[in-house]
Amino acid sequence: MDFIYINQNVLDNLFYILVSIFVFFVLIDNLKTSLKNYQKILMTACMSLPSILCMKFPIYIDEYCIHDLRQIPFLIGILYGGWPVGVALLIILLTTRFFIYGFNSLTLIVYIVIFIITALFSKKFSMFNRKNKLIFSVLLSLFLGILTTSIAVIMSDSFRVTEAYMFYFIFLPPVVMFFVVYIIEILSEAINLRSKITKLEKMEVVSQLAASISHEVRNPLTVVKGFIDLLKDPDLSPEDRERYLQHVVRELKSAETIINDYLTYAKPTTEDIGIIFIDREIRSIIEMTKPMANMNSVKISEELAPGITRGNIQHFKQCLLNLIKNSIEAMPNGGEFSVVTTVSKFDIIIEISDTGVGMSKEQISRFGEPYYSTKEKGTGLGSMVIVKTIETMNGKIKIDSVLNKGTTIRITLPSYTS
Incomplete structure (x- = not known):
C-alpha cells in the first residue's frame, strides 16, 4: 500500500487519540483515586473528545464517503471501560455524527454492531x-472492519469499496489499535x-523500625532483668539495693525514650495543628538544654527573630530538642553552639x-534513615522524627558538615501571617 495515504490529517487523528490517552493517565496518576465510577467517567470524557475531533477533522472527504479514526477511541473505551462507557461513547459519537453530517441509518447500524460485539468481549479482554x-485488539479491529464493510455493501447499492477505503477502514485501524493498546498497557x-x-518501601521501613525497636529495647530490658535478679538477694546491703534500683530506673527511662521516639515518628500528625511562635519555642528549648550544655562545656549563642509558622507544637519542640541535643553531644570536649x-x-x-565532630557525606545522605545513627548506641529514630516533622510542616532541611570542624543544619519553614 502506497504511503501517500499517510497525510497530515491521519497524523492529526493519531495526535488526538494519543494525547487523550496521556491526559487520562496523567489525571489517574495525579488524582490518586481507585473509584471505578470516577475512572469510567474520566475514560468516557477522554475517549469522547478524540472521537469528536476525528469526525470534525476527518482524514479525507470524497464524493462517496468520509473516513476518520473515530472507531479507535470508541473501541478503546469499550474494551477498557466496559459497556457503561461504551453506551455513553455510542450516544456521544452518534449524536456528534448526525449533528455534523446528518442522520444515516447505515451509520447507526454499523456502530451499534461494533458496540455489541466489542462489549461482549470487554470482560474477557480485561483478564488477558x-x-x-x-x-x-488487532484481530477485533480487523474483524469489525471487514464485518461492517460487508454490512455497508449489502445495505447500500451506492457504497463503493475503494483502495483508499481499504487502507483507512480495514488496514490502518488494526495497526493503530496495536500501538494504542501497547501504550496503554505500558502506562x-x-x-x-x-x-x-x-508499598514495598513502606514495608521496608516498617521492617527496619521493627528490627531497630526490638534490638534497642531488648538491651535495657536485659539489664533491668539482671538487676532485678540481683535485688532478690536477701543479704543485699541497702546501699547496693539503692544503686541497683537507680540502674533499673535509668535503663527503663532509656527504653521509654526509644519507644517515645518511635511513636513520635509513627503517630499521624494531621491533628493538633496550631500556630507556632518560632523564637519563643526555640528559646524555651535552649533553656531546657542549658544544663546539658554546661556539663559538656558548650557555649550557647542565639539570634532569634520573631516569626510564626503552623504545625504540631509538641512534635516541633521534639524535633528542635533532638537537633540541639545532637549538636551538644557532638561536642564532648566543649565547643560553640x-x-x-x-x-x-x-x-x-x-x-x-556547632563546632563538633562533624559528619561525613555518607552520614549526611543517610540522615533520617531508620536503624542508622552516628552515635555508638543510637537508633536513628531521633533523626527520623526530625525529618518527618519538617516534611509534615512543608519544610526543608539541609545539612552542611565538615569532619572535625562542625555541622550547620538549615531548616526552612513556611512563614504564616495571621
Whole structure:
C-alpha cells in the first residue's frame, strides 16, 4: 500500500487519540483515586473528545464517503471501560455524527454492531495479559472492519469499496489499535509498578523500625532483668539495693525514650495543628538544654527573630530538642553552639551550628534513615522524627558538615501571617 495515504490529517487523528490517552493517565496518576465510577467517567470524557475531533477533522472527504479514526477511541473505551462507557461513547459519537453530517441509518447500524460485539468481549479482554490484549485488539479491529464493510455493501447499492477505503477502514485501524493498546498497557504497568514500589518501601521501613525497636529495647530490658535478679538477694546491703534500683530506673527511662521516639515518628500528625511562635519555642528549648550544655562545656549563642509558622507544637519542640541535643553531644570536649533565625514574608530559616565532630557525606545522605545513627548506641529514630516533622510542616532541611570542624543544619519553614 502506497504511503501517500499517510497525510497530515491521519497524523492529526493519531495526535488526538494519543494525547487523550496521556491526559487520562496523567489525571489517574495525579488524582490518586481507585473509584471505578470516577475512572469510567474520566475514560468516557477522554475517549469522547478524540472521537469528536476525528469526525470534525476527518482524514479525507470524497464524493462517496468520509473516513476518520473515530472507531479507535470508541473501541478503546469499550474494551477498557466496559459497556457503561461504551453506551455513553455510542450516544456521544452518534449524536456528534448526525449533528455534523446528518442522520444515516447505515451509520447507526454499523456502530451499534461494533458496540455489541466489542462489549461482549470487554470482560474477557480485561483478564488477558499484555500479549493477548495486543493480539485480540488487532484481530477485533480487523474483524469489525471487514464485518461492517460487508454490512455497508449489502445495505447500500451506492457504497463503493475503494483502495483508499481499504487502507483507512480495514488496514490502518488494526495497526493503530496495536500501538494504542501497547501504550496503554505500558502506562498502566508503570503506574501499578510505582504503587507497588511505594508499598514495598513502606514495608521496608516498617521492617527496619521493627528490627531497630526490638534490638534497642531488648538491651535495657536485659539489664533491668539482671538487676532485678540481683535485688532478690536477701543479704543485699541497702546501699547496693539503692544503686541497683537507680540502674533499673535509668535503663527503663532509656527504653521509654526509644519507644517515645518511635511513636513520635509513627503517630499521624494531621491533628493538633496550631500556630507556632518560632523564637519563643526555640528559646524555651535552649533553656531546657542549658544544663546539658554546661556539663559538656558548650557555649550557647542565639539570634532569634520573631516569626510564626503552623504545625504540631509538641512534635516541633521534639524535633528542635533532638537537633540541639545532637549538636551538644557532638561536642564532648566543649565547643560553640548557635541558633540563628531569619524571617521573610514567605519563609522562616532556622540555622543550627556547632563546632563538633562533624559528619561525613555518607552520614549526611543517610540522615533520617531508620536503624542508622552516628552515635555508638543510637537508633536513628531521633533523626527520623526530625525529618518527618519538617516534611509534615512543608519544610526543608539541609545539612552542611565538615569532619572535625562542625555541622550547620538549615531548616526552612513556611512563614504564616495571621
